């Protein structure tokens with residue numbers, strides 16, 4: 307099995323590796339662009355700088371889905387990171403769509419706890435915006451800890467794998483899907499009341515809304531044609547825009563493509579599923595833009611089957627390709643979408659892989675117009691003031707994320723998730739207990 311240690315001691319080492327593989331990863335030593343303010347698409351909001359925090363699940367809520375002290379600590383750290391915007395982790399819109407018993411879920415009963423969390427984020431960040439990510443976990447639903455998938459269609463790439471090793475996988479009815487817009491509406495209403503500045507209608511990673519987009523073989527109103535497959539997603543965006551657009555801007559965490567063979571992947575070329583079909587993708591993004599989405603946070607693949615595609619890493623599980631290739635794929639396809647949609651604030655992902663060189667790659671991508679914003683996920687777990695350090699040119703590599711995947715391992719155990727390497731006091735004992743059985 308090939309391994310890909312992070313053998314870049316200098317920026318020139320990284321440049322040499324990029325050139326040797328003819329990759330399109332941009333690098334700029336001029337970091338000034340990172341501190342430039344920018345309008346967030348057509349939202350009317352202006353961001354202070356080009357770095358934001360990605361949505362990162364912490365699985366540390368109470369059983370009723372309310373933020374705990376540990377949750378508050380994470381969001382306070384994000385607020386003080388120097389990033390210009392926060393983005394909440396996945397918040398379940400209904401109990402049956404919750405991915406585990408400690409995933410966020412916003413309800414009338416726990417609204418005050420969300421208000422406290424958002425108020426604190428605003429106060430500690432000096433008034434920066436934060437987006438609420440609305441989700442239904444679909445095939446990864448496990449509201450009480452054990453898997454209870456709700457799928458739109460059978461998918462042999464998942465069914466009977468370690469993720470879905472159960473006999474009966476229920477395919478949801480159209481009538482069930484008809485009930486979802488109201489659930490998204492109610493959750494968005496509460497998120498707005500809690501003070502979130504933006505609402506993310508999430509469609510990625512093969513959770514429910516992401517899965518709808520590839521329902522090629524499903525019968526009925528939610529399957530087959532482009533119009534049917536995108537009906538639920540478009541309907542929820544439309545309702546969110548019409549109901550709350552005057553109070554919160556609209557965003558989406560969006561799979562540019564699923565990188566899965568036909569008929570299981572959205573946005574994939576039928577000749578080669580590893581290549582995006584920009585005709586289909588652009589058709590949907592045009593509709594998203596027309597419906598009022600001003601910010602799209604790009605991701606691709608699914609962390610369950612293809613983590614190397616959406617979070618290139620140095621360690622953890624089988625790594626089927628040089629992570630630089632994964633970074634290149636993410637950066638170049640994101641750039642293609644940004645080129646086609648210059649008015650949308652596109653957010654790039656996967657940059658934590660670059661460690662101390664991440665500021666230079668982020669600056670290169672922004673400067674060359676490949677993306678408007680760069681988000682950081684794992685880096686935000688590891689390095690509390692990462693954005694300030696990147697902008698000031700004072701990045702300390704001893705605080706950097708090393709993409710070891712230990713946070714993902716913790717997440718897979720459904721326990722409180724964070725960085726056991728750089729935030730040891732809290733997360734190392736949890737990692738030892740739940741991942742190493744010590």
Ligand SMILES: Cc1cc2nc3c(=O)[nH]c(=O)nc-3n(C[C@H](O)[C@H](O)[C@H](O)COP(=O)(O)O)c2cc1C
Nearest residue numbers: 360361362363395396617655656657658682683684
């Ligand atoms: C532990 C963990 C939890 C995550 N939780 C979410 C989530 O709730 N919603 C989401 O859209 N992406 C989630 N992601 C994906 C990240 O937002 C991000 O796209 C990914 O980590 C790549 O960015 P990075 O290289 O800066 O880490 C998660 C990733 C990790 C490692």
Ligand code: SF4
Nearest residue numbers: 707708710711713725
């Ligand atoms: S555990 Fe920490 S160092 Fe490892 S990938 Fe996660 S955030 Fe990065």
